[in-house]
Amino acid sequence: MNVDLFDFELPNERIALRPVKPRDAARMLVADGTAEIADRHVRDLPQMLRAGDVLVFNDTRVIPAQLEGQRGEARIGATLHKRIDLRRWQAFVRNAKRLRPGDVISFPAGVSATAEQRFEDGSWTLAFSGDEPVEVLLERAGRMPLPPYIAGKRPTDEADRSDYQTMFATRDGAVAAPTASLHFTPDLVERLDAAGIGRETLTLHVGAGTFLPVKAEDTADHRMHAEWGRIDADTAARLNAVRQKGGRVIAVGTTSLRLLESAAQDDKQIAPFEGDTAIFITPGYRFRAIDGLMTNFHLPRSTLFMLVSALMGRERMQSIYAHAIEREYRFYSYGDSSLLIP
Missing domain, CATH: 3.40.1780.10 (QueA-like)
Structure with missing residues (x-):
């Protein structure tokens, strides 16, 4: 249709x-x-x-699945959307043209992830560093993933949690x-x-x-x-x-x-x-x-x-x-x- x-x-x-x-x-x-x-x-x-x-x-x-970070001087945004395994998630990435396989993205609160693989739809596999569960890392560094028709009109705040x-x-x-x-x-x-x-x-x-x-x-x-x-x-x-x-x-x-x-x-x-x-x-x-x-x-x-x-x-x-x-x-x-x- x-x-x-x-x-x-x-x-x-x-x-x-x-x-x-x-x-x-x-x-x-x-x-x-x-x-x-x-x-x-x-x-x-x-x-x-x-x-x-x-x-x-x-x-x-x-989960607070939106992350804002940097790869060198480049600002990188990531929205996780599907778990692959305990440490890896598939994510939609903003400013993805600045990423190459093996690049490390630094997020707030000491959280980091390696960009491993790019998919045909433009999303990436992100592998999170360390031993803490990814959900714990997200609670520390992430924001609630409000849909774009809301997030584009006002910032996410504590009430959204x-x-x-x-x-x-x-x-x-x-x-x-x-x-x-x-x-x-x-x-x-x-x-x-x-x-x-x-x-x-x-x-x-x-x-x-x-x-x-x-x-x-x-x-x-x-x-x-x-x-x-x-x-x-x-x-x-x-x-x-x-x-x-x-x-x-x-x-x-x-x-x-x-x-x-x-x-x-x-x-x-x-x-x-x-x-x-x-x-x-x-x-x-x-x-x-x-x-x-x-x-x-x-x-x-x-x-x-x-x-x-x-x-x-x-x-x-x-x-x-x-x-x-x-x-x-x-x-x-x-x-x-x-x-x-x-």
């Missing part, structure tokens, strides 16, 4: 630079398979779902937040529990590739960056049991959805999964694992807008986004939410 079909005009003032407080006070657009659209709030979620439904969250934790982390974050490894889960609070979770709505977690370590623009003119020519994920056998079994009993599996965020669909079999059963996924969902895809999606509002021409267009229909999503823009919903990572049930 032509990528231009997934374009739309978004006024800059619709881009949220900070989250609302409390988190569940964010607005939530609700759309189903009809032409109706409802304007609600995230705190209304228990009334929007049914007892027996289950919400599936991503429990990945964002907590704002850009979900209440479910327990497993280090993401360089972008599963932002749909940012809206949840302990109070909201208690009310969901009281309403008989279940919760499950999986892990997908979101990479910085999620923010890369689609440069191809046709979706068939775009290649997704791989991300590591895991669904254990017990979780898969419980999710299958939910659907067998008539409940719905609602993915909280496109990251949860992509991993669930990666694990789904032809018979719509969810199997245990551990490994990389580069699944790219566009209109025409037949969903096997999920019955709905809670997600924020995405960039024009992005793989995530293509995903929600696959779920609801491209023309329907264009109409939903036009409604959201007109009603002044807040967009992107710190923005408002939507509940999409086809």
